Amino acid sequence: MDTIPELDSTSNSENTGNDVVVINTAGTTTNNTVTLAASSSSSSGSSSRYENQKRRDWNTFGQYLKNHRPPLSLSRCSGAHVLEFLRYLDQFGKTKVHTPICPFYGHPSPPAPCPCPLRQAWGSLDALIGRLRAAFEENGGKPEANPFGARAVRLYLREVRDLQSKARGISYEKKKRKRPPPPQQLPPPPLPPPGASH
Numbered sequence: 001m002d003t004i005p006e007l008d009s010t011s012n013s014e015n016t017g018n019d020v021v022v023i024n025t026a027g028t029t030t031n032n033t034v035t036l037a038a039s040s041s042s043s044s045g046s047s048s049r050y051e052n053q054k055r056r057d058w059n060t061f062g063q064y065l066k067n068h069r070p071p072l073s074l075s076r077c078s079g080a081h082v083l084e085f086l087r088y089l090d091q092f093g094k095t096k097v098h099t100p101i102c103p104f105y106g107h108p109s110p111p112a113p114c115p116c117p118l119r120q121a122w123g124s125l126d127a128l129i130g131r132l133r134a135a136f137e138e139n140g141g142k143p144e145a146n147p148f149g150a151r152a153v154r155l156y157l158r159e160v161r162d163l164q165s166k167a168r169g170i171s172y173e174k175k176k177r178k179r180p181p182p183p184q185q186l187p188p189p190p191l192p193p194p195g196a197s198h
């Protein structure tokens, strides 16, 4: 009953398009779409979706701590443990991240398969950390002790973003568009001869 079919990649085969952080603690993927307020309230709808997702993420992290060897309590959880958790999630990722030696490195839509690893997309991890950070404080954690706000976590996320944007040839600022050409280095304009400026 309380075995957790957590993070089973086979149960997420419907999510082929974009990356979703695979959070599936209760094993109830089915009827969480009881849409009562179908009209008008798009904001309350999306915020309760956020709340649900946040609760699921928090449960998943709790399970992760519970299964951790050696055992780890939330109060002893540091930024390093959060990084460990994020790396653990990578095995369920669906975003191809090319290594620099891959011929498709920097290619936004490679024409052929390659053996590069699949990872969690930066955007998924970034959103996940934001939710967990909020959940930590809502569950009584002190802001100054929030492991999800640790500097190491911020740096790691920035690193992942840079790495993935380079590997895939996409810029996270302009996701929908092709990568713009690099800015041209224009030579400085020639100086006018002395006395020519009137």
Ligand SMILES: [Zn+2]
Pocket (backbone or CB within 6 Å): 097, 098, 099, 102, 103, 104, 105, 114, 115, 116
């Ligand atoms: Zn590759």
